[in-house]
Amino acid sequence: MPVSILKQGAYLIASVQSALTDTEVIELRDSILERVAKYRSTGVIVDVAALDIIDSFAARSLSTVARTNRLRGAKTVVVGIQPEVAVAMSQFGLRLDDAYTALDLEAGIQVLTT
């Protein structure tokens, strides 16, 4: 899976490195959820700057991560959505329910710490 997941204190930072297949999207979802439970994380940042599209499957999986984390008291911040990807998601009507969003990693950490 072309994703690195780092633990930074109470937070997890998942960085997507390249385009993901659906199978890899599911692996990403499950890896984040397992680690949030294992490390008792209170916040997760998912950096999707490397994704050149976010389709219905990716959006639904990110929403599932955010919703599950929320039920466990952890915040999820999706950062780095490319401008064209944001326009396509909006035209499509795709939303990231229960996730916070921020422009980049730095802004995402601010969302978690405030």
Added chain:
Amino acid sequence: MVTEVRDEIRVRVVSDADTVIARQAGRDEALRLGFSRTDATFIATAISEIARNITVHAGEGEITLGGLSEAGRQGLIVTARDEGPGIRDVPAVLRDDYISDFGLGMGLWGATRLMDEIDVSSEPGKGTTVTMKKWRGFDEVGSLLGTE
């Protein structure tokens, strides 16, 4: 009206890795034909949805991409073909409130929002062909984003 299709690219779609190949080929072809980055992203996203429909519902199929000229307009045509179970009620699939057994019903509907034209022909037991077109034109959003 004469419609000319040029330089067809074929991608065999069997696994979700092929979906990534098909959508990246769609993006590259769109950019090569002079589409904006925003339109290329719309096209790639729509291809991702219809390619997923092939792997989930039919198991295998094929996506072709080609440049398009019609009445002075330039565009891109995407055709997805499979010999899967087919769609019983095509208009229902394209409606806003459609959710399939897999909860994946957003795919075709999303493609209609992202492309300029879409045609779905399907016969139960014989397969489905989805044809989608996008015309090159002034990209309002792209110019606002400064990506033109």
